[in-house]
Amino acid sequence: MDALTVSHLEKRYPSFHLRDVSFRVQPGRIMGFIGRNGAGKTTTLKSILNLVHPDSGAVQFFGLDMPAHEFAIKQRTACIFGAANYYPQSALKTIAAVYRRFYPTWDEPLYQSYLQRFGLDPNKKIRQLSQGMSIKFALTLALSHHAELLILDEPTSGLDPVSRDELLHIFEDIVDREGASIFFSTHITSDLDKNADNITYIQNGHIIASGDKDAFVASYRKVEGRSEDLPPALKERIIGLHERKGEFSGLLRAADAAGANGLAVTPADLESIMVCTERG
Amino acid sequence: MLNLLYKEWKLAVHPTGYIFLSMGAMLLIPNYPYAVVFFYQTLGIFFTFMNGGATNDVFFTTLLPVRKRDVVQARLFTVIALEVLQILLAVPFAVLRCQISPTQNLAGMDANAALFGLVLVMFGVFNVVFLPLFYRSGYKTGTPYLLAVLAMTVVVVAAEAVIQLTPALKQTLDTTAYHPLQMAVLAAGVLLYAVLNLAAYRLSARSFERLDL
Known part of the structure; x- marks a missing residue:
């Protein structure tokens, strides 16, 4: 069963039109979502998560219809949109204390290990973090509850090359060890050259290619x-x-x-x- | 729902929400328009919503495994808690006011059960205007607050005017002495508050469900 199936998604704005967007993310695979700025990557991600209401089309996670099973789907999914740009005055540990309550599968030792691995001090406030560290904190939360599907919008933008490489290895590890799937948008295509299995390419609100990365590149x-x-x-x-x-x-x-x-x-x-x- | 409420108190409620809880002490002022004492808490609520814009509260919350209507419900429960707590904390001061200075308040209604009934209606009107207007955008707070305060003021001024200008009501409701009619006004206030909050929830949830974030 696919982790994510998107069929004929349409969303019309006055100045932008998401047209007939269809693709699927298979289990245990890393799908890269590429396209230039303004091509519709974030709108697509928001539409599949029901943050934006598509005009038509169907979205299924793990065979469950969205939005009918929104609650169950979101518990099995982790989403991050860029850096942790919320509650700047709150400490990381306070935000984590709130976040963990929403996920029955929260793994505290795993969370602690990511904090250590990324060098994050839980007593620091969000506003004291650099952009890169803030992304790492958002990722730490997303990675600590054994999500079956990770939906990540630009997770590597703003990270230094060493951190990006480290993150890509973590992605591979999650896919290999837990059989999770990852769907991540990026314009840093070299990240995908390294570890994506599949590619979906969106141009001006329309999917122009979606499938095996190696075959696409070849x-x-x-x-x-x-x-x-x-x-x-x-x-x-x-x-x-x-x-x-x-x-x-x-x-x-x-x-x-x-x-x-x-x-x-x-x-x-x-x-x-x-x-x-x-x-x- | 409990998790969302935990989130509200841990991350979202603005400190002024706590500070304004103590405004009930202003009922000790011998002559003062006591409805204004409770107006302060609407400011605390407003700051919580406004601060939510600066902290990306709506976006953080909607990405959690929750339904949008649950987000609205948790916020409304928080608002109700701030309002009801302020009233409860004001009750001892109202009792004290009548004990130590039983002279009449010359600036408006006296601190009795009827005042609390009126304040509940005032809060209910505020909620039913402010929350649905806020959840149309998920971030605009200024205009919804102005309109909510305006509606609330009209209701309070009208109620005060009716009480002051109707001798039968003035004698029973605007007094430090107990009268059964005051309890009737309080009961009506509780009922209206419940109805208005239910309407606030339904209208807000509908707006928020439709909203593209």
Whole structure:
């Protein structure tokens, strides 16, 4: 049974339209949710959590309909939207004392171990934390009640490279050890290169790809070379062509790469795919 | 629900909510419009909601495993607790006031059971205007508070005017001496307070359920 199934979600705002959003998060998998700023990542996350009311479409967590089973679903899920930007005057231990009451599966030793691991002092107040430490505290709460699905909006933005790496390892550990699933949005695509199993890519409120990450990445090639060596027929097929001082770079679908003789064709990564796709 | 109430008192209630509980002592002032004593607590409630904007209270709470209507219910229970506690803490001062200075309050109603009935209606009107208007946005507090205070003031001034201008009511309700009619006013106040709070809950929950956060 899928951890999350989203079918034909629609939400119309005066200046933005979430169109026919469908994807699924399988159990024990890490799904990366990518898209540029304003593409609809947060609106999608809020819609599936019933914080925003979709105009149409269906959302199921663990086979249970949302919002009919909102209470049960939320107990089995952990959500964070960026840093812990709440109750700045309250101590971490006070917030944790409140938070833990809502989750019957709260694991105090696990919570204490994350506090230690992240170097968080429970007596400190939220306002005394840096942005990075505040994200770590939000994550500490989210990770301490054995959630079956973690929904994380930009969990790595604002973290230093070492902390990001540490966090990605924790994600892998949770998936491997507890069989949990993770659905996280980010624009730091290199994080997903490292550990995502699946990718969902949203552009202007519409899902343009959702599936296995390796297959998705393998379906593109980076191509570069001298502009004069670029055949006109191939030029039309290049996605996000950038030309400067007689040199060009861009992206090709793997099927089109066969015609790129004499040009430098290299494997693509998520960043180049996203940048070139958005460039158009 | 208990968990949400714990959250309210641990994280959300503004310190002024506690401080204004002690305003009941102002009933010892010989001549004073006693309804104003209770107005202060609406400020404490207002600060709790306003502070919620600065602390992202609504967002933190709605991400917890709770239904939106539970969030509204917990907040309303908290507001009711702040209001009822203030009334209960004021009762000894009202008794003391009548004991040590049985002269009439020249600035409005005397501190008797009828006053508390009127104050309950006043709080009920405040709640039924303020909470539903707040939960339309989940963060705007200024306009809902102004309108709630306005509605509350109109009710109190009208009630005071009727009592002052009707000799039969003035003799029975505006006095430090006990009269059974005062208990009737208190009972009516309790009933109206309950009805108004129920309406406040239903209207607020409906607005909040519809709201996109």
